[in-house]
Amino acid sequence: MRKKFIQTTNRITALLLTAVLFAGCGGTTDATGNPVTPFKAAPVKTAMLEEGRVEYEVPENFPAISVDLVGYLPGEEKKAVIRTKKLPETFVIKDAETGEEVFEGKIKPFSEADKDGFLTGIADFSGLDTEGTYVMEADYVGTSGKFVLRTGIYDELLKDTFKRLHELRCGEICHKSKVSLSSDPDTQLDISGGWHTGEAGERDVVSGCLAAYDLMIAYQYHPSSFKDNTGIAESGNRIPDILDEVRYETDWLMKMQNPETGGVYSSVTLNTGTAGKKLYIDGEATRATVNFCVTLTHFSYIINKFDGSYSRKCLKAAGLAWKCLEANKDIVSDEQMYRAAVELYKATGYGVYKKVIDNYLSSNSDKKLESRGAVDAAITHMGTSRSANMTYCGNLMNRFMGRTHEKAALAADCAYMVESAELDPKELLRNTSELVVVDYIITSTEYLKLEKNYLHYLCGRNIKSELFLDYGNSPEAYAMLLILLGRLEDI
Numbered sequence: 001m002r003k004k005f006i007q008t009t010n011r012i013t014a015l016l017l018t019a020v021l022f023a024g025c026g027g028t029t030d031a032t033g034n035p036v037t038p039f040k041a042a043p044v045k046t047a048m049l050e051e052g053r054v055e056y057e058v059p060e061n062f063p064a065i066s067v068d069l070v071g072y073l074p075g076e077e078k079k080a081v082i083r084t085k086k087l088p089e090t091f092v093i094k095d096a097e098t099g100e101e102v103f104e105g106k107i108k109p110f111s112e113a114d115k116d117g118f119l120t121g122i123a124d125f126s127g128l129d130t131e132g133t134y135v136m137e138a139d140y141v142g143t144s145g146k147f148v149l150r151t152g153i154y155d156e157l158l159k160d161t162f163k164r165l166h167e168l169r170c171g172e173i174c175h176k177s178k179v180s181l182s183s184d185p186d187t188q189l190d191i192s193g194g195w196h197t198g199e200a201g202e203r204d205v206v207s208g209c210l211a212a213y214d215l216m217i218a219y220q221y222h223p224s225s226f227k228d229n230t231g232i233a234e235s236g237n238r239i240p241d242i243l244d245e246v247r248y249e250t251d252w253l254m255k256m257q258n259p260e261t262g263g264v265y266s267s268v269t270l271n272t273g274t275a276g277k278k279l280y281i282d283g284e285a286t287r288a289t290v291n292f293c294v295t296l297t298h299f300s301y302i303i304n305k306f307d308g309s310y311s312r313k314c315l316k317a318a319g320l321a322w323k324c325l326e327a328n329k330d331i332v333s334d335e336q337m338y339r340a341a342v343e344l345y346k347a348t349g350y351g352v353y354k355k356v357i358d359n360y361l362s363s364n365s366d367k368k369l370e371s372r373g374a375v376d377a378a379i380t381h382m383g384t385s386r387s388a389n390m391t392y393c394g395n396l397m398n399r400f401m402g403r404t405h406e407k408a409a410l411a412a413d414c415a416y417m418v419e420s421a422e423l424d425p426k427e428l429l430r431n432t433s434e435l436v437v438v439d440y441i442i443t444s445t446e447y448l449k450l451e452k453n454y455l456h457y458l459c460g461r462n463i464k465s466e467l468f469l470d471y472g473n474s475p476e477a478y479a480m481l482l483i484l485l486g487r488l489e490d491i
């Protein structure tokens, strides 16, 4: 199966490159810590303060100098962003412990004043390559948060992110007892396991499926970044730990499937019953069943080379979910059926799934790739040598490249080097997987640069100097972050 997967990957890469070249896209050349101590508005004596107090309503608690609070790698581009009403001309970098000045540079103005009167400038200190812990300082704007300059920081961040995800495991020491169905409290099921998606032991099927799916994407595109030695109980079993983590979730997901209908219960939630607040299993739901079908199928072909019998078990459960979707077609959207069929067709090659795909594409092939399901389906579709629909694949690839170009162009116009200075971190993380996939197919230094800047943004180089690394402590956010970190670890 491994061989098969690699062949498939090579074939599709060749196919896509051909398609893109035919389409005249120019091939490869065209692709373009520590929490910060809030910086209080310094008691400055310049004219700045005299402009009135109103201006401080919003930004007063944000440091004016935004740095990557996780840190920078020696030998890489290193930049900080300064946002203020009066831009200093120069900056210095000091050793955070001794206060000794180690670097001095000019601040390059980036943008004119915005509607609130704020200017931005870039402080480039790429010339500093001595490992250490530093702060940046400049006139009028004060001091940045502490940052380190050291090799291995991305590697540590990847391990830490994986560990945080792993710690969301339920059922090892908590929530082991059976849980009642909300529709029938006398029926109690063993639904232990899975990742917590809430602090009281809640677990959500769709969130879990999306996270598991993203972990597979992280592994599939950059397998060498994910080892079998992270120190979890399964380490050393010759299966990369990231896939063990997926399996922990899929084991639970299978417990959430009703074996009679094939439908999947949507979640384990905290509800108020006669005995007070306790966990219940919510009813079967379309969205949960679709996502279950997609994720279990995808795992069947990822895990196959490590464990054939588990792969078959996943595919069987997915097939059962498909039957449930078919039996309830009237409430399942065409896009949902297509999404599941794309995965099942890749896994099995059965004509019944191809028919669903062809029917869907006959009237939707130009549909905008807006929903997550549509984007993921398109990516799987492009990686399925069986489809052999070169026109559609080429068209998809052009669209993905177009979107990525657009993001890179917007990032070039933004001081924070991402699409927008107020980019929602979850949206950024969502964009990441698409970027990493496009970058995998048509490698470009521009894409790599954007990926690095995405990470800087998440690590504090944003308007609020906020760390977005544990965004909601959700499995989905960690999994998306692992896609990015897996990419950056594989350079």
Ligand SMILES: [Zn+2]
Pocket: 169, 170, 171, 174, 175, 196, 201
């Ligand atoms: Zn638990």
